[in-house]
Amino acid sequence: MTAREIVLARIRDALGTSPGPAPGHAGDEVEAEQTYRSRSEVNTETMLDLLADRLLDYRCSVRRCAPGDLKATIAAALAQRGARRVVLPAELDLPLPDPADVGAGSEWVVDDGLNPEALDSFDAVLTTATVAIAETGTIVLDGSAGQGRRALTLIPDYHLCVLHSHQVVGLVPEAIALLTPHRPLTFISGPSATSDIELDRVEGVHGPRTLEIVLVS
16 A cells, blocks of 8 residues: 555544555554654753853843842843833842833833733833743743743833743753643744745744853852
């Protein structure tokens, strides 16, 4: 039989419309052997370097700092961006600078269910994340404390996200094991972007035009 005939026969078998088992299929469930990597074997510093490289490939901005420099790094990132109005998720547990250190007239507001029009009036959103995957350059948000609801990170044009070294894993299976399936999971690999049939890239279509990551280690 051809490959096409085998596939169609198996579909009929699965739907219960086949008179018997599909060719080449004994009908018994067989546990597939796991052949993929489930754990990274590189050290933390190597993972952080890899994550930074991947993020830069995706046109993210990356800043690295020591824990004691985090407050100043956040202030510098927002000031360089010119972000005066910043929206924050509830229960954001970070050493935040004084808004005046970012620039005159700066205003920081904690999200309490702001509507899309109100969120669109902010220059930036500042959050943490649940986990980051070094190999794919992906950060994952689950809507928990310090991360906020999904709209919060999709509407403002600039997303500043702080990641600590203990939140970075090497591989996707390691990240999946740390996530809670029923939470609203958002996987982010770079700023929002799309392209048309001629492959002209356009950023900021479905989310923030600029994603900047602060890696703390």
